[in-house]
Amino acid sequence: MADTMNNQTAAQGAGEQQAAKRGARKVRTGLVVSDKMQKTVVVQIDRRVPHPVYGKMVTRSKRLKAHDEENSAKQGDTVRIQETRPLSKDKRWRVVEIIERAR
Numbered sequence: 001m002a003d004t005m006n007n008q009t010a011a012q013g014a015g016e017q018q019a020a021k022r023g024a025r026k027v028r029t030g031l032v033v034s035d036k037m038q039k040t041v042v043v044q045i046d047r048r049v050p051h052p053v054y055g056k057m058v059t060r061s062k063r064l065k066a067h068d069e070e071n072s073a074k075q076g077d078t079v080r081i082q083e084t085r086p087l088s089k090d091k092r093w094r095v096v097e098i099i100e101r102a103r
Contacts, residue, residue: 026083029099032073033063040091041066041073043081066093076102 030045046061065088066081073079078100081093 027080029080032075032077032079035073035075039068039071041068041095043079064093065091066095067091068095073098074102
């Protein structure tokens, strides 16, 4: 009987660990390049990686659409975005905070 209880407790612990790992959402920082849509901003995320052959650092960029509920982020702002459930065809991120306002 005690063995069965220990196995159930271990299984619950493993399930909680998997849920915590699955619930960890990606967070990125980027620059708002467009705010022309309603409640949506386009955020460009730049990352520097070494060239596979020559080793020189090159900049790779990606543009992501993020949900901005208050329409508070403007073009040129630096924002932190977090991964979320699909909100539309292209939107899978939401604005968590505005780090720096555009000058």
